[in-house]
Structure formats: structure tokens, C-alpha cells
Amino acid sequence: MGDLFRSEEMALCQMFLQPEAAYATIAELGERGCVQFRDLNTQVNAFQRKFVTEVRRCDELERRITYIEHELKKDEITLPLLMDEEPNAPNPREIIDFEAQLESIENELRELSQNEVNLNSNFMGMTELEQVLENTAGFFSDQEVLNLDTSRFVATDADPSLAQQRGQLGFVAGVIKLERFFAFERMLWRICRGNIFVKRSDLSSMSKDPETGHMILKTVFVAFFQGEQLKSRIKKVCSGFHASVYPCPSAHAERADMIRDVRVRLEDLKLVLNQTADHRNRVLVAASKKLPVWSIMVKKMKAIYHTLNLFNMDVSSKCLIGEAWVPSRDLPIVQNSLSKGSASVDSSIPSFLNVIETSENPPTYTRTNKFTSGFQNLIDSYGVASYREANPALYTCITFPFLFAVMFGDLGHGLILVAVGGFMCIAEKKLSKIKEEIFNLFFGGRYIILLMGLFSIYTGFIYNDVFSKSMNIFGSSWYVRYNTSTVLTNPGGLQMDPRYHVNGTYVMGMDPIWQLADNKIIFLNSYKMKLSIIFGVVHMVFGICMSLINFSYFKQPMNMLLQFLPQVLFLLLLFGYMVFMMFFKWAKYSGDATDVALGPGCAPSILILFINMVLFGSQEPLKGCKEYLFDGQKELQTIFVIVAVVCIPWMLLGKPFYIMCTRKNKPSKELSHENGAVENGKPSSAPPAGGHGHGDDEPMSEVFIQQAIHTIEYVLSTISHTASYLRLWALSLAHAQLSEVLWTMVLSASFGMPNYAGSILIYVIFGAWSGLTVGILVLIEGLSAFLHTLRLHWVEFMSKFYIGEGYAFMPFSFRTILDSENAE
Structure with a gap:
């Protein structure tokens, strides 16, 4: 409780760090959480500071981790809980391997995602083709088979209007979203001036959009027309309404052969899709086990470089100089951290700390506990x-x-x-x-x-x-001295005089x-x-x-x-x-x-x-x-x-x-x-x-x-x-x-x-x-x-008595940074 009586005594310190030991020293101070650094480069643009390149590398690593987390959420894979001990900030020598590992996982996931999208698109296309072939069977009869064929509308050079003169009907078959069909039908009617006949058959089940992943309802359509010119117009309208057009023979035997071929290809695609999904799941599960550790490491590394950007380089560019507020009782801890940082990189020149005089008002720091x-x-x-x-x-x-x-x-x-x-x-x-x-x-x-x-x-x-x-724990100190007749003959109530009706003082309360x-x-x-x-x-x-x-x-x-x-x-x-x-x-x-x-x-x-x-x-x-x-x-x-x-x-x-x-x-x-x-x-x-x-x-x-x-x-x-x-x-x-x-x-x-x-x-x-x-x-x-x-x-x-015009001591602490980001 003595610490709570008055805020801690603070000291303004000047740090001299060797460049090779600066990263390790700041990492050690971040674990301690007892130093508030001051910005000595306020006149320098944020993009012109010494460690801006390293900060950008950390931003890129965070982007890759965010992408992997997004893919995990997409596949509904939960991240495991972090172990009790948090990982330390990565060594500068380990950053290159760490970056390469994240890049490899990201590239592999992007390739798998793109392959999955392409395979799903192909699978949906083949599925729609199968549904077109199955649903258009009722649109044709035996008598129409002889007169309906999309291959019969190719005009010759000698007589371009030969197809129209023969009076044969052509058709275009495809699949379109049900919500767009009615507008699509009206547009076909207008451009063909009524010389078109459209039939549709709604699909019984909803299909999944490979791009967005949303479930949509589609319908199969067949547009009957006459003439090559109308065919060109219909295909343009189909393209405008994002309708998928598929080849569909009018002959029953040809459709049956084509359906069998499509079903074989669908089975092959299912097998490939399952294998792709299994491989993607294995990659994501393996990445999820390390992702919490990676995330903490990147956040600590980024915080270190942000802090190093607050330091100033001396004239000889051989020493980083920084200033920080430190509680006086924590000065030995800070000095020990400087020694550990230099020893971790085997630096021949130790970092040191000086307490300097200042006329500035120090920050307020009060040590507290959970109570x-x-x-x-x-x-x-x-x-x-x-x-x-x-x-x-x-x-x-x-x-x-x-x-x-x-x-x-x-x-x-x-x-x-x-x-x-x-x-x-x-x-x-x-x-x-x-x-x-x-x-x-x-x-x-x-x-x-x-x-x-x-x-x-x-x-x-x-x-x-x-x-x-x-509660009647101690009884009552009041007692009634009136007899029964007195009470009964005074229905309006009687007053009790403390002189005669109180026996001493009540025990408590x-x-x-x-x-x-x-x-x-x-x-x-x-x-x-x-x-x-x-x-x-x-x-x-x-x-x-x-x-x-x-x-x-x-x-x-x-x-x-x-x-x-x-x-x-x-x-x-x-x-x-x-x-x-x-x-x-x-x-x-x-x-x-x-x-x-x-x-x-x-x-x-x-x-x-x-x-x-x-x-x-x-x-x-x-x-x-x-x-x-x-x-x-x-x-x-x-x-x-x-x-x-x-x-x-x-x-x-x-x-x-x-x-x-x-x-x-x-x-x-x-x-x-x-x-x-x-x-x-x-x-x-x-x-x-x-x-x-x-x-x-x-x-x-x-x-x-x-x-x-x-x-x-x-x-x-x-x-x-x-x-x-x-x-x-x-x-x-x-x-x-x-x-x-x-x-x-x-x-x-x-x-x-x-x-x-x-x-x-x-x-x-x-x-x-x-x-x-x-x-x-x-x-x-x-x-x-x-x-x-x-x-x-x-x-x-x-x-x-309270002035309350101070400003809070905000030390550089990994624990505080991680807690604030988790709260968001």
C-alpha cells in the first residue's frame, strides 16, 4: 500500500545502444515493461526514419498472417489456445527464414484457392451442362428432331439467306439465374420482335457460386428462333445477362451419349476436388498450430522497430541514442536489460545508461495490483x-x-x-x-x-x-407498561415515553x-x-x-x-x-x-x-x-x-x-x-x-x-x-x-x-x-x-487537495500491446 500513497519517483535517462545490440535490448525492455521512450525524431518524416523498411516488412508479415487467418475462418478451423508462456521476439537472423516460411504458406494457399475456384467453376459448368441435357429432353419431340439442329444454320457464301429460306428452327440452350430470367425473357422478345419462343425449367436444387460462395437458384432455358441473325443477337443478350450457354444436340441418342460422357467427367472432377480440399485442410491445420505464435512474434518485432525509430543516430552512425522515463526503483532492472541485450549478440562494446537533469514534468506512475x-x-x-x-x-x-x-x-x-x-x-x-x-x-x-x-x-x-x-437478535430494549384495559380503551394508539418504556441502550444497531x-x-x-x-x-x-x-x-x-x-x-x-x-x-x-x-x-x-x-x-x-x-x-x-x-x-x-x-x-x-x-x-x-x-x-x-x-x-x-x-x-x-x-x-x-x-x-x-x-x-x-x-x-x-493535471506513464510493454490488440 505504500506505493499507492504517492506516485513513483521518475528519472529521465539517456540510453546509448550499439546498433547490433539495439534490437535485442529493446526486446528485453519490452518484456520488462518499465520504460517510456521519448521521440527524438519529431522533425523527421515517418517515411524517412531509419527502420521504416523493417516496419514495412512487419506490415507485410501481418498481412500474410491476416490472410491465413481469413482462410482458416473460411474453412471453419479454430485456432488453438496459446500456451502459458508467450514466445519471445524473433532473432534478426531468424526473420528471413520466418518470412520465407510465411510466404511459402501464403503462395501455396493462394494457388490451392485458385485451383479450387477453377475446379469448382468447371464442376459447376459440367453440372449445369448435365442439367441442361436432362431438362431439355422434354422440349423436343420425335417430329421436331429432324427440323431442329444448330448445325443447320450455317449460311453459305453463295446464298446467305439459304437457312432462312428453308424455314428451319434453331435453338440456344443454357442456364441463367432465376432472378434474371424474366428480364432476360423480355429483352429477347424485344430484340427479336416476337420472333422467338422461350421455354424454361427451374432446377430443383440451389447451386453454389464458386466466386462468392453464396447459394443461388438457377433455371434452364431454351430459346427457339429462325435465322442466323437472331442467333447472334440472342448470344449477345445471354452474354449481357451472364447466362451460361451450353451445346445441346436435338437428337435423343446424341444427348444420351453426351450425358454419359459428362457424368464420367463429373466423377473425375469430384475426386480431384476432394483431394484438393484434403490437401488444403492439411496445410491450414498445420499453419493454425503455429499461427498464434507467429502473430505474437510479428507484433513484438513491429513494436521493437517502431520504438527504434524513436532513437536518434549519433554523428558517427555507430551508436543509437534514446531518451526514456524510468521509475527510479527500476533503474537496476533497465541496466540489467541493457547488459543482457549486449550479451545476447556478443557485443564487444556495452550499452550504458545515464540519468540526466531536466526541467520537464515527469509522467505519473502508480504501481497497482489486481485489488x-x-x-x-x-x-x-x-x-x-x-x-x-x-x-x-x-x-x-x-x-x-x-x-x-x-x-x-x-x-x-x-x-x-x-x-x-x-x-x-x-x-x-x-x-x-x-x-x-x-x-x-x-x-x-x-x-x-x-x-x-x-x-x-x-x-x-x-x-x-x-x-x-x-432481525430480532438481541431482543428489544422497549417494553410496554400499559395494562390490558388501558390498551383496549385507547383505540387511537398510545405513545411510549422513553423515560418509562426503555430499558437501557440497545446492543448494536x-x-x-x-x-x-x-x-x-x-x-x-x-x-x-x-x-x-x-x-x-x-x-x-x-x-x-x-x-x-x-x-x-x-x-x-x-x-x-x-x-x-x-x-x-x-x-x-x-x-x-x-x-x-x-x-x-x-x-x-x-x-x-x-x-x-x-x-x-x-x-x-x-x-x-x-x-x-x-x-x-x-x-x-x-x-x-x-x-x-x-x-x-x-x-x-x-x-x-x-x-x-x-x-x-x-x-x-x-x-x-x-x-x-x-x-x-x-x-x-x-x-x-x-x-x-x-x-x-x-x-x-x-x-x-x-x-x-x-x-x-x-x-x-x-x-x-x-x-x-x-x-x-x-x-x-x-x-x-x-x-x-x-x-x-x-x-x-x-x-x-x-x-x-x-x-x-x-x-x-x-x-x-x-x-x-x-x-x-x-x-x-x-x-x-x-x-x-x-x-x-x-x-x-x-x-x-x-x-x-x-x-x-x-x-x-x-x-x-487533488490537482489531477499530470499525464500517465505509458511504458513500452509487449503485454500492454498484445492486450490492447486482443481487446479490439
């Missing part, structure tokens, strides 16, 4: 922490599920959340393989869900609320007797409202104290005096004092008090006291009661209000006047910017004080205006933020009432049914009640409470 990563993501969604400032995620691990549970306090609903979160935590290895986006959103916050459920169980136990019912009380809502309303104010003020005071930690770490003593002190005084003297009055009232006034002035009837309203305190007003108390909680309260409140009012100009003018005096007294040669001063060779990471930096070159008018804005913002937000915590009360009350409505109006409606009908009704209604409970009270209400809790942390808590 803390979810909470850190909640904070980073608001804004990445400025370098080395206090990290709210450490405290959010507790405050977030607790504030959620205050709004979601129900032991039964908390058990549901614990079951869901616990299951995802136990089966996280199996569930981590699911790549569905919405599920991964919940899976990433599995520990948050688990803690929210556990805290909800605790608050549900305190509220004594289980699916809107109460809420007394179950409140389930029967008529004033249950009034009591819970006051109870939960006061709790929300108390939790809110404590949470905000803690946020202001966190700013003190930042000022102390960044050595800003004047910010402690001119910013932290007036802010904490303003908050404590007003709303902190209001919380004090709540506890004082609970301790002083009691139903057991013998003095009337200390009884519940004389207890003053905290809200009225607070309003009168701010407005310097007063209210006449009831007879025998006192206006204030203790003696001297009026004078003390006056002092508190005066000091709180003084804190406003203190915040408004203190810091600007201090900056003005500092500039006048400091010689110009000693002026240095607040941000970026180098101390002991390390970049100064001091963020602007309170998130409001004032450089030495900034006009004083801007300083005064900016400070005025932030002062007004803090004063007004102190009031609005305190009121904002009332959402804890509102959502808690709403959740309890919704749960009670579901129990009363849905489930308990079936309890009065007798016999078997009641059992069946309870079974059905219980299913509806369970669905509504999970859907409305757990999912919808849970999401609402989650969002409100998130807002309380982002706005009410973190605004007191």
Missing part, C-alpha cells in the same frame, strides 16, 4: 494525478465502499453483491479470458463490488434492514421495535440526515488535511499558512461546529432526565441554532427551556462567525500579497520558476500550490483575479458540498422504502392464500419479487448509489 487497480481507475477517470502528489486511491479503497453502503444499507442486498463479487474474484482466471466489453467493465471492478457488498452487510446490520425486514412504530419514517429521517452531515464534514476535513500533506512534501510552508489554515478554520468553525452541536445534544438531552430543561421537549433544533448563529439572531425558547445548549454558547458562536469571516480575506489576499512581496525582495538573477527547478539532479515535481500556480512572469492582476475565483469557489462550495452529502440520507431512505414497497405489495400479497393454491402463488410471486429485487434494488439502485458515491469523491472530497 487496487479498480480503485486507481476510478481516480484516473477524473484526471491523472500530478507528479508525486498525494493519491486519493489509497483512501478510496475504504471511503468509497463505505459511503456506498451508507446509501445501500441492506444486509440482504449486500449478500447479493458479495456473492457476485466473490464469484468473480474466485473464478478470475477463467473469467479473465472473456473479451466482452460490458462484462470486462464489471470484472475490472470485482474487488470494488465485493467491498461494497461487505460494507453494505455492515450498514444493513446497523440499520437492522434485511429485505425491508428487521437499530432496535427491531421500530418496524412497528407509526413514527418510524420520522425517526429514521432525522437519524440518517444527521449521519450524512457528520460523514460529509469528516470527509471534507480529511480532504483539506490531505492538502497539508502535499504542501509539506513539496516544501510550501506559505501555502500551509495562507491556504490550508484559513480553509480548515472556515470549515471547522461553521460546519464542524454544527457536528459538535449534534453530539453535544445527543449527550446532554435524555428521556431519563429529571430536569425538564434537559428533557427531549426542550432540546433545541440544531438547524435553527446554526441559522441564528450565522445571522446573529435569536429565538425565544419554550417555557422552562433554554435557547442554547450550554452557557456562553452565544458568545462562542459570535467569535466563530467572526473568525470564519476573517478567513475569507485571509484566503483572498494573503497569497497574492505574499507573491508580490517575494518578487520585490528577490533579485532578478535569483528568480526561478516555481515549476521545474532542478534539485540534486532530479526534476522538481512541485505542482502549483493548491492547483493554482503563479509563475514569476505572470502579471499580479492575473494573480489577484485567479485567487479571487478560487476563494469564492471554496467558500460557496463549502456550503454546497455539505448539503451535497445529504444524498447519503436521501438515497438510503429511498432504498429502504422501495424495498419495503416490494415486500408489501408483491411478496406478502400471496401469504394469505390457503392450501396448495397459496404454495403455487408464492412460488410464482417469489420469482417476480426476486427479479424485481435484483433488477431494481440491486442493479438500478446500486448503480445510482455508485454514481452518487463517485461524485462525492470526485467533487466534494478530491477538490480539496
Whole structure:
């Protein structure tokens, strides 16, 4: 947890790599994932960098792998799961063999695919020819055979119109898509001016298009005509409509011989097609076993060359120079990686690393584990922490599920959340393989869900609320002193005085007797409202104290005096004092008090006291009661209000006047910017004080205006933020009432049914009640409470100390690259 308190200390390093060892060194750093490289070639075009040729080779390898994957999907061959250990990036010496192997597989697959397309085209053509020969048999009769022959329409040179004079009919037979036939028929009718007769016969089965692979329905047609000129026109129309024309003799014997010949050829084609498919399947299966490994190797290799393009070549072209941000505690790991990279290629000159001074603001890096990563993501969604400032995620691990549970306090609903979160935590290895986006959103916050459920169980136990019912574990501290006649003669109800009807304090939580009380809502309303104010003020005071930690770490003593002190005084003297009055009232006034002035009837309203305190007003108390909680309260409140009012100009003018005096007294040669001063060779990471930096070159008018804005913002937000915590009360009350409505109006409606009908009704209604409970009270209400809790942390808590103007540390890591590509 120490790593979560503040971001890692970063160092800007300069690397000097030998060209022969650069690839192996970057590969080793990619496996470690602890270095963020900077681009030293921003002025160089992407196509003019040193390793652009290698990147293009990797792109070509990726294209070939993508093609093989496409062919595997086409044949419905699933890729095997990758082994536990990922392959390392290939050696530069292995890339040539690797490239040749991929090229060989691609060429073989392309040749097999083209052969398969040609064979399928031939097979479909022969199949269609067979169907034409079979389906056209009914178009001819014995009397027509003598007059129908396509060979009889060849005109001689002596008399071109000889065929037409003889009055013989010709025909063209073929196959066309059924969807095109009717337009095809109309076109033939128009160009032949009605001198044509077309007959068709639909094929019983659908055929597969060899190019697209789609199933289509075709029909056999025969067009009868007279004259060579019409024949030429018909063939042109067939070509335009992509109709396949096949030779078809009119004689029955010739057709029979031709059908036998076609069927023999079809059997041969089937045999060749099966052999081709088997060979293609063997090639794909063999490639699929290595494809996941190849894919990872190419991605790593491409990432390495992209990173090497960020390096700069020295003047002698004998050394690659790069710069990178490295966590200070990981410097030995980086140095070890450089040594391994040089040793792997037997380089005589070692690579080395230098830590350099810089005035730049380093990236923010916070080490997390599977438990803390979810909470850190909640904070980073608001804004990445400025370098080395206090990290709210450490405290959010507790405050977030607790504030959620205050709004979601129900032991039964908390058990549901614990079951869901616990299951995802136990089966996280199996569930981590699911790549569905919405599920991964919940899976990433599995520990948050688990803690929210556990805290909800605790608050549900305190509220004594289980699916809107109460548990009677410790009995009740209330007892009835009225006798039977008194109860029977007062049908309008009797009030129970705590002085006579309460036996001590309840052990823990809420007394179950409140389930029967008529004033249950009034009591819970006051109870939960006061709790929300108390939790809110404590949470905000803690946020202001966190700013003190930042000022102390960044050595800003004047910010402690001119910013932290007036802010904490303003908050404590007003709303902190209001919380004090709540506890004082609970301790002083009691139903057991013998003095009337200390009884519940004389207890003053905290809200009225607070309003009168701010407005310097007063209210006449009831007879025998006192206006204030203790003696001297009026004078003390006056002092508190005066000091709180003084804190406003203190915040408004203190810091600007201090900056003005500092500039006048400091010689110009000693002026240095607040941000970026180098101390002991390390970049100064001091963020602007309170998130409001004032450089030495900034006009004083801007300083005064900016400070005025932030002062007004803090004063007004102190009031609005305190009121904002009332959402804890509102959502808690709403959740309890919704749960009670579901129990009363849905489930308990079936309890009065007798016999078997009641059992069946309870079974059905219980299913509806369970669905509504999970859907409305757990999912919808849970999401609402989650969002409100998130807002309380982002706005009410973190605004007191969190700047969030940093940028994330994004190291060069193979694991991150592969995960991001798999997510896509």
C-alpha cells in the first residue's frame, strides 16, 4: 500500500545502444515493461526514419498472417489456445527464414484457392451442362428432331439467306439465374420482335457460386428462333445477362451419349476436388498450430522497430541514442536489460545508461495490483494525478465502499453483491479470458463490488434492514407498561415515553421495535440526515488535511499558512461546529432526565441554532427551556462567525500579497520558476500550490483575479458540498422504502392464500419479487448509489487537495500491446 500513497519517483535517462545490440535490448525492455521512450525524431518524416523498411516488412508479415487467418475462418478451423508462456521476439537472423516460411504458406494457399475456384467453376459448368441435357429432353419431340439442329444454320457464301429460306428452327440452350430470367425473357422478345419462343425449367436444387460462395437458384432455358441473325443477337443478350450457354444436340441418342460422357467427367472432377480440399485442410491445420505464435512474434518485432525509430543516430552512425522515463526503483532492472541485450549478440562494446537533469514534468506512475487497480481507475477517470502528489486511491479503497453502503444499507442486498463479487474474484482466471466489453467493465471492478457488498452487510446490520425486514437478535430494549384495559380503551394508539418504556441502550444497531412504530419514517429521517452531515464534514476535513500533506512534501510552508489554515478554520468553525452541536445534544438531552430543561421537549433544533448563529439572531425558547445548549454558547458562536469571516480575506489576499512581496525582495538573477527547478539532479515535481500556480512572469492582476475565483469557489462550495452529502440520507431512505414497497405489495400479497393454491402463488410471486429485487434494488439502485458515491469523491472530497493535471506513464510493454490488440 505504500506505493499507492504517492506516485513513483521518475528519472529521465539517456540510453546509448550499439546498433547490433539495439534490437535485442529493446526486446528485453519490452518484456520488462518499465520504460517510456521519448521521440527524438519529431522533425523527421515517418517515411524517412531509419527502420521504416523493417516496419514495412512487419506490415507485410501481418498481412500474410491476416490472410491465413481469413482462410482458416473460411474453412471453419479454430485456432488453438496459446500456451502459458508467450514466445519471445524473433532473432534478426531468424526473420528471413520466418518470412520465407510465411510466404511459402501464403503462395501455396493462394494457388490451392485458385485451383479450387477453377475446379469448382468447371464442376459447376459440367453440372449445369448435365442439367441442361436432362431438362431439355422434354422440349423436343420425335417430329421436331429432324427440323431442329444448330448445325443447320450455317449460311453459305453463295446464298446467305439459304437457312432462312428453308424455314428451319434453331435453338440456344443454357442456364441463367432465376432472378434474371424474366428480364432476360423480355429483352429477347424485344430484340427479336416476337420472333422467338422461350421455354424454361427451374432446377430443383440451389447451386453454389464458386466466386462468392453464396447459394443461388438457377433455371434452364431454351430459346427457339429462325435465322442466323437472331442467333447472334440472342448470344449477345445471354452474354449481357451472364447466362451460361451450353451445346445441346436435338437428337435423343446424341444427348444420351453426351450425358454419359459428362457424368464420367463429373466423377473425375469430384475426386480431384476432394483431394484438393484434403490437401488444403492439411496445410491450414498445420499453419493454425503455429499461427498464434507467429502473430505474437510479428507484433513484438513491429513494436521493437517502431520504438527504434524513436532513437536518434549519433554523428558517427555507430551508436543509437534514446531518451526514456524510468521509475527510479527500476533503474537496476533497465541496466540489467541493457547488459543482457549486449550479451545476447556478443557485443564487444556495452550499452550504458545515464540519468540526466531536466526541467520537464515527469509522467505519473502508480504501481497497482489486481485489488487496487479498480480503485486507481476510478481516480484516473477524473484526471491523472500530478507528479508525486498525494493519491486519493489509497483512501478510496475504504471511503468509497463505505459511503456506498451508507446509501445501500441492506444486509440482504449486500449478500447479493458479495456473492457476485466473490464469484468473480474466485473464478478470475477463467473469467479473465472473456473479451466482452460490458462484462470486462464489471470484472475490472470485482474487488470494488465485493467491498461494497461487505460494507453494505455492515450498514444493513446497523440499520437492522434485511429485505425491508428487521432481525430480532438481541431482543428489544422497549417494553410496554400499559395494562390490558388501558390498551383496549385507547383505540387511537398510545405513545411510549422513553423515560418509562426503555430499558437501557440497545446492543448494536437499530432496535427491531421500530418496524412497528407509526413514527418510524420520522425517526429514521432525522437519524440518517444527521449521519450524512457528520460523514460529509469528516470527509471534507480529511480532504483539506490531505492538502497539508502535499504542501509539506513539496516544501510550501506559505501555502500551509495562507491556504490550508484559513480553509480548515472556515470549515471547522461553521460546519464542524454544527457536528459538535449534534453530539453535544445527543449527550446532554435524555428521556431519563429529571430536569425538564434537559428533557427531549426542550432540546433545541440544531438547524435553527446554526441559522441564528450565522445571522446573529435569536429565538425565544419554550417555557422552562433554554435557547442554547450550554452557557456562553452565544458568545462562542459570535467569535466563530467572526473568525470564519476573517478567513475569507485571509484566503483572498494573503497569497497574492505574499507573491508580490517575494518578487520585490528577490533579485532578478535569483528568480526561478516555481515549476521545474532542478534539485540534486532530479526534476522538481512541485505542482502549483493548491492547483493554482503563479509563475514569476505572470502579471499580479492575473494573480489577484485567479485567487479571487478560487476563494469564492471554496467558500460557496463549502456550503454546497455539505448539503451535497445529504444524498447519503436521501438515497438510503429511498432504498429502504422501495424495498419495503416490494415486500408489501408483491411478496406478502400471496401469504394469505390457503392450501396448495397459496404454495403455487408464492412460488410464482417469489420469482417476480426476486427479479424485481435484483433488477431494481440491486442493479438500478446500486448503480445510482455508485454514481452518487463517485461524485462525492470526485467533487466534494478530491477538490480539496487533488490537482489531477499530470499525464500517465505509458511504458513500452509487449503485454500492454498484445492486450490492447486482443481487446479490439
